[in-house]
Amino acid sequence: MTDLAELDRRELEETLAALGAPRFHGRQIYRWLYKRGVTDPSAMTDLSQKLRDTLAAATSVTTPTVAKKQVSEDGTTKFLLQLADGKMIEAVYIPDTPAQTFCISTQVGCAMSCGFCLTGKMGLVRNLTAGEISGQVRVLASTTGLLDRAFNIVLMGMGEPLHNYDNVMKAIRILHDPEGMNMSMGRITLSTAGMLPALERLAEEPMIPNLAISLTGATNEKRDVLMPINRKYPIEQLLDTVRRFPLKHRQRVTFEYVLLKGVTDSPEDARALVRLLRGIPAKVNLIPFNEADELEYKRPSDETVERFQNVLVEHNVSAFVRKNRGNDISAACGQLMKKWA
Numbered sequence: 001m002t003d004l005a006e007l008d009r010r011e012l013e014e015t016l017a018a019l020g021a022p023r024f025h026g027r028q029i030y031r032w033l034y035k036r037g038v039t040d041p042s043a044m045t046d047l048s049q050k051l052r053d054t055l056a057a058a059t060s061v062t063t064p065t066v067a068k069k070q071v072s073e074d075g076t077t078k079f080l081l082q083l084a085d086g087k088m089i090e091a092v093y094i095p096d097t098p099a100q101t102f103c104i105s106t107q108v109g110c111a112m113s114c115g116f117c118l119t120g121k122m123g124l125v126r127n128l129t130a131g132e133i134s135g136q137v138r139v140l141a142s143t144t145g146l147l148d149r150a151f152n153i154v155l156m157g158m159g160e161p162l163h164n165y166d167n168v169m170k171a172i173r174i175l176h177d178p179e180g181m182n183m184s185m186g187r188i189t190l191s192t193a194g195m196l197p198a199l200e201r202l203a204e205e206p207m208i209p210n211l212a213i214s215l216t217g218a219t220n221e222k223r224d225v226l227m228p229i230n231r232k233y234p235i236e237q238l239l240d241t242v243r244r245f246p247l248k249h250r251q252r253v254t255f256e257y258v259l260l261k262g263v264t265d266s267p268e269d270a271r272a273l274v275r276l277l278r279g280i281p282a283k284v285n286l287i288p289f290n291e292a293d294e295l296e297y298k299r300p301s302d303e304t305v306e307r308f309q310n311v312l313v314e315h316n317v318s319a320f321v322r323k324n325r326g327n328d329i330s331a332a333c334g335q336l337m338k339k340w341a
């Protein structure tokens, strides 16, 4: 059985040819899968009965199943999704920001071991396939009734996208296909802890999503402790690569900066961040730390957060405090894989 969920459109067309069917049916099948959320070939009514039978006999469409769903007071919805091999991942729907946003996972667990992130405590279990990554979007879009509406995708769930490069890029290609979801690159954001070689490779791609860099530490001394990847690819090398990263007119790089009480939240830290970002079209998302029993850090007070933000703004750095969406259901940043009640 060929799993159609794993195929970009060209591969789907080749599969059809191998089954003795005209390639152009690939467009129709893509529309069923990605525009209408239909995976059963018998329901693909614009295909001949013969082709429907052939597809039913020779192909399948693997889709993550919703094991659990939790809705936050603010409408944020966390999905526990089960994969074909029984492994679990999480994805989150964040409504009305004002955009509709899906936060999607790229790995089961994560190898980055950031000390302030729960997913990092799991270690890496395995990479997600391209079909499992794009499949999360199919599931969330159909479940929320947004299949035919515009939405954003952020690769900010479990995992490090650039540590699963080929599958992530293939998933982006599938989601971007005009005959399928037709997502523009401007609606997709890839977030990385700073895997440099892969980031350099991304800069050479024909299609490049928006870039977010998780910084959380404005000096090597601090970042080495908080994000071990920094020991391999130090901050100045990372920012050099970001400086050379191709951006469109008025496009900016997002920097995510987690505010950890007494660790990354002082005005001095803020000034170091300002110096670091000099010359980069940047936007800073300040994320007050989301606490968890397993994590030793604490969240700073609202006043401390505001003081930090003010230093950035006074130095003409755009800085926004990330609202703490879905915190009551542990759907907030860094809380994925917290136990389901």
Ligand code: SAH
Pocket: 112, 116, 117, 118, 155, 156, 157, 158, 159, 160, 161, 191, 192, 193, 212, 213, 214, 215, 216, 256, 257, 258, 287, 288, 289, 290, 291, 333, 334, 335
């Ligand atoms: N591995 C990628 C994608 C994950 S994005 C990356 O690091 O960018 C997840 C975001 O949540 C990161 O910006 C991370 O800094 C942030 N985060 C992790 N743990 C957190 C916590 N406990 N509180 C707030 N933000 C956290």
